[in-house]
Amino acid sequence: MTKTSLSRDTLLPKLAAHVLNHGLGGASLRPLAKAAGTSDRMLIYHFGNKEQLVADLLEHIAGIYSTALDAAMGGEKPNTRRECFDRILKQGRHPMMQPFMVLWWEIVAGSARGVPGYREAADAMMTKQLAWLETQLPEDDPDPAGGARYLMTLLEGTLMLGVVGHETTASEGLLASDLSGS
Amino acid sequence: MTKTSLSRDTLLPKLAAHVLNHGLGGASLRPLAKAAGTSDRMLIYHFGNKEQLVADLLEHIAGIYSTALDAAMGGEKPNTRRECFDRILKQGRHPMMQPFMVLWWEIVAGSARGVPGYREAADAMMTKQLAWLETQLPEDDPDPAGGARYLMTLLEGTLMLGVVGHETTASEGLLASDLSGS
DNA sequence: GATAATATGTAGCGAGTGCTACAAAGACTG
């Protein structure tokens, strides 16, 4: 088991990197294997079949995201929800985050379609992000749990509109009036 | 041209029906052809290649959606934005709408990934829906354009959280306090 | 009715898919 799981854990980061750049649904064994410096034969050997590979990969990516969020924690807290929203939105739109965002929408779509493993990964990532968002709210926020969910709803809606080419007027003009308090 | 486009127009509804039930990205020519009562050979003949077929299909589906929205228009207007939000959310979560919603997230994901044709379709559908949403706002709404965008952001965020298994606490608790005025 | 344009069926190509059978090399254990 030690050797096997060690190999799997060695493979997963490289596979995840490839998936972040080329997508998850369209990925096939041979390109994945080449990206990880091995063969399709060995991927099946280590993961059993492709469905399991995808499931493990999703779990691994959720883990990456989780640790990234943990690393992003800390620093001075914002003073208002609006400030919190803007800060996170800016981070979400950062070019560095784009491969992850693209993959995120693919995961959402797979979750909606019922592709095995996708919903679990999406749920895990969303739960983690909600917990993280709670810690990012202003110190004096009257309802951190509810506020995090409200902000997340607004955030994801805004990001989605951006993906679709409606980042401009989307929520910009409106948030000034509605994002103040709870 | 007449015969050709007539055949194309005959095919498109059946193709769209199949795509709504089985997805767009994973659809391949032979199953599509069988669903439309023809052959892969003829699909290529009528559309040139698969990319063009997908583009035409997306445009056709956007058209379907547009007319569906037009048909849904009318009726008494809601009295508050909150009422408007609830009504549309309920409609969006209706089982009858689910195939369309599933496809919608696939289109969003394709748009994010840059798949040819997806972004245009997503943009068209979103633009149409925003225009429709403006007409659905309360008569006395102080800022219909902005309000539609705000509601759309909230709506799409809520629907996305639902797809991912977070429909419960998502925005429910919060909307009471924040959705009142402009 | 000859000719041409349009429409459709049959068969298949080359590439890619997930996955497996077989064999062999290496490592570990008695």
Add this chain to the structure above:
DNA sequence: CAGTCTTTGTAGCACTCGCTACATATTATC
């Protein structure tokens, strides 16, 4: 050293993919 177990390479299978060559109907035009 013999025997066993883990890891890996090679080759290939049965299948699907988008697409095309070729032949043949069907229809329109002169």
